[in-house]
Amino acid sequence: MADTRLIQGRYRLLDQIGRGGMGEVWRAHDESLGRKVAVKCLKPVGPQHDPSFTGVLRERFRREARVAAALQHRGVTVVHDFGEHDGVLYLVMELLDGRNLSQLLEDNKAHPLDVPDVVDIAEQVAWALAYTHEQGIVHRDLKPANIMRLADGTVKICDFGIARLGHDIGFTSQLTGTGIAMGTPHYMSPEQIGGVEVDHRSDLYSLGCVLYEIATGVPPFDLDDAWAVLVGHRDTPPEPPRSLRPELPAFFDRVVLDLLAKTPEERPADARELAHRLTAGRASGPAAVSALAAVLPPAVRPGQPATRAPRLPSWTRGMTTGHKASGSWALPQTPPDHSAGLTGEWTTGVALPAAVVPAARRPERPTPPPEMLAVLNSRHNAGLSLGRLGRWNEAGEVHRAVAAEREHALGPDHPDTLASHYEVGFTLSRTGRAADALREFGRVAEGRERTMGPDHPETLAARQEMAYVLGQLGRHFEAHQVYAAVLASRERTMGTDHPDTLRCRHNLAFNLSRLGRLEDSYRMAYEVATARARVLGAAHPDTLVTRYEVAYALGQLGRWTEALQTYREVAHARAQALGPDHPDTLAARYEVGISLGRLGRSAEALELYRALVEDRTRVQGPLDPETLRARHGLGVNLGRLARWEEALAEARDVCAIRERVLGPDHPDTLVSRREVAVGLGWLGRWSDALTVYRQVAEARERVLGADHPDALASRNDEAHCLEQLGRGAEAVELYRRVAALRQQRGVRSD
Incomplete structure (x- = not known):
């Protein structure tokens, strides 16, 4: 053509x-x-x-x-x-001169459209659907890509490619019977998903999905797996749009929820009724809708999540969940919510004495208009929401933009400006840019110390985050010094049982374990867990995080019976408070399996891992790293039970998946490859084992360096394999090389 x-x-x-x-x-x-x-x-x-x-x-x-x-x-x-x-x-x-709604969202970096535009689009599409439905036509594939907005503001529905005349049932059945997909998962009505007869009210449901997306930035069921999306449409009530974007008009929120009703009978009777509702809603509050267009910049819109976070009890909001002490798994920490004090005033919820901010040092700036401050506050809160949903890169973009505007309008040391820079640092630390985060937190700490004083809670929060990223960078001694100083200040100004004091002590306990001070780490973690149970309750997530840390320390000390009991108690309590499928609950169950294996109770560990693999596969999918970690544990315990053929098969399968999903040099992939070599050795296939051990050693040297402990351990494995093959001279030479590298590393460390 x-x-x-x-x-x-x-x-x-x-x-x-x-x-x-x-x-x-x-x-x-x-x-x-x-x-x-x-x-x-x-x-x-x-x-x-x-x-x-x-x-x-x-x-x-x-x-x-x-x-x-x-x-x-x-x-x-x-x-x-x-x-x-x-x-x-x-x-x-x-030929249309415009952009479809999908392109408009993409142009707006996936942020929702302006509220007046959203309402206008909804009304125009409703009237167009009223016309087409009255002609007996159902579109059946209404989605953002099929709705155009022209340069003059006119909205047009496009692509009736799978529309059908309502009276022509036989033809439609013939087409749909071929197995060609009819409709798009994110916008399909429950009746489309169920394969039952649809009418014009299916289009109304799809329109509800479209309006939800352009109003909030995401479709109502924004999940990666197509089947999960379909199940969401069929079974799950959607979050109200206003819970994601509070400035949406109440009438619009109600309209969208009515359109997303699970059964056609609960939706508006027809598109004409819908159009009249939208027209009446706009007429009843045009001032509010128009005012919004004046103050909300088009580039950034608050409150648009990408995924639905697991629902936790209301009392868990705003609380940190800490991290796993082994360093191989982490729970995200929730940043402090600064929104309550971000008003543009020189206040942060705590009165500052005049001596803290001398008049001579206060910035002489014109007071920004309240509308600007409201917009910046709203955008800051939008960034916080993105962070809570794990969308750290997007949150970082929002906070950087707000920080720049606040700095220009309010000054570099204004509390609101520093709050934005603090959040920038937080997003950097959560996206693996620890060195950049350290610089950002350092800047915030210095600014807050100048304007608020060294013992102000906000100053201490910035310094505590400095310690956290120092730990991320492996600088644990420096982190210890900062944590200790912050803890002393918190205990002096807040008291020993304040949640922020306890959070600092928890982090200090974790850092002590990284310094090898296991007894000190255990003792402090135990004290924090006891205090948190007294202050917050025994089942509070923060209490359970610290008890998890206690169990880890017990294991490091070889006290596996106590560790097992503690992990079991944490797993049970998390299942009660967070649900049996919550990631924290599943993580505690994994550690129960580790403890059972360490105690030689491999048969019990094997059964636990089988159940955990099944649950992880159901909840997170077969390729999720945590599912694969559970499968690895299953294979290890098969080996401990001398079921080496099965253990080798499991190790090979997990290794192949990890190589495909994580990469050939990922630490988890190399652990699985080593497990393959272990199985080969136990089966007497030492030549094959030697080849695999060498592959692991070479990969670890390439990635970590020849003197890294993991690389040296791999070379020791290789030497042991050489011994088994009767190649003693080569084994001795390799042992000597490993010893020399260990000695060199020890000298550098000193």
Whole structure:
């Protein structure tokens, strides 16, 4: 088609402007009428498709043409002509000057559209659907990509490619019976998913999904797995849009929730009723909707999550969950919520004595307008929401932008400016940029000390985060010094049982274990767990995090019986408070298995890991790193029970998946590869084991360095294997090389 450039001697193709599942769209020139048009061509079907498949696609294309050509409404794309040329079906439409809603969201970096625009789009689409439904036509694939907004603000519904005439049931059944997907998962109604008869109210549900997305930035069920999305549509009540974006009008929130009702009978009766509701809603509050457009910048919109976080009890909000002491697994920490004091005033919820901020040092700046401060506050809170949902990169972008604007409007040392820079540091630390985070927190700590004083809670919060990122960087001695200083200040100014004091002591206990001071770490963690149980309650997540740390310290000290009991108690309490499928609960169960294995109770550990693998697969999927870690534990315990053929098969399977998912040099992949070598050795296949041990050693040397403890351990494995093969001289030489590298490393450490 592109080679001929001219269709039926009339439509000259100029350039391709779109491509979809069914075909291509070209900008073209109608040489008969001298106008620009859009031409949609059925995508050429190759010989790999059977004739019945090709026939269905061609029939669907003709169907689109006949349906669309019958529609004449300002809210529906006009179809001028259709036919077939050289075996290729084509549809000639008006050329639209605009962007579809999916493109508008992409242009806006996935942030929601302006509230007045959202309401206007909703009203226009509702009136267009009212018209098409009254013609007996159901679109059946309404989604952002099929709704265009023109340069003059007109909204048009496009692509009735899988629309159907309501009275023509047999034809639709014939098309859908081929197994070709009808509809898009994020916008499908429950009745579409169930495969039952649909009517115009299915389009209303899809419109609800579209409006939800352009209003909040995400569809109502924003999940990675298509099946999970479909189950969400069928079974899960959506979060109200206003819970994600509070400035949405109340009437709009109600309309969207009514559209997303699970059964058609609960939705608006028809699109005309919907349009009247939207028109009435706009008329009842135009001032509020218009005012919003004046103060909310288009680039950033608050409150748009990407995923639904697991629901926790209300009392868990705002509390840190700490991290696993081994360093191989971490629970995210929740940043302090600064929103309560961000008003643009020189206040942070704590009165500052005049001596703290001398008048001579206070910035002489004009007071920014309240509207600007409100906008910045709203955007700051949007960034906090993104962080709570784990969208750290996006949160960082928002906080950097707000920090720059606050610095310009309020000054570099204003508490609000420093609060934004604090959040920038927090996002950096959570995205692996610890060195950058350290600089950012250092800047905030210095600014807060100047303006608030060294013992102010906000100053101490910044210094505590400095200690945390020092630990991330492996600088545990420096981290210890900072934690100790912050703890002393917190105990002096807040008391020993204040939650912030206890959080600092928890982190200090963790850092002590990284310094090898295991007894001190255990003792402090135990004291913190006792205090948190007294202050917060025995089942509070923070208490359980510290008890988890106690169990880890017990294990490090070889006290595995006590560790097992503590891990079991934590797992049970987390299941009660957070649910049996919560990641924290599953993590505690994993550690129960580790403890059982250490105590030689491998049969019990094996059964535990089998159940854990099943649960992790169900909750997180078979390729999730935590699922694979549970499978690794299962394989290890098969080996401990001398079931080496099974252990080797499990290790090989996990290794292959980890290599594909995580990469060949990932630490977990190398651990699995070593387990393969262990199994080969126990089966007496020492030559094969030697090859695998060497692969692991070479990879670890390449990634970590020749003198890294893990690389040296791998070379020791290799030497042991050489001994088993009777190659004693080579083994001795390798042992000597490992000893020399260990000695060099020890000298450098000193």
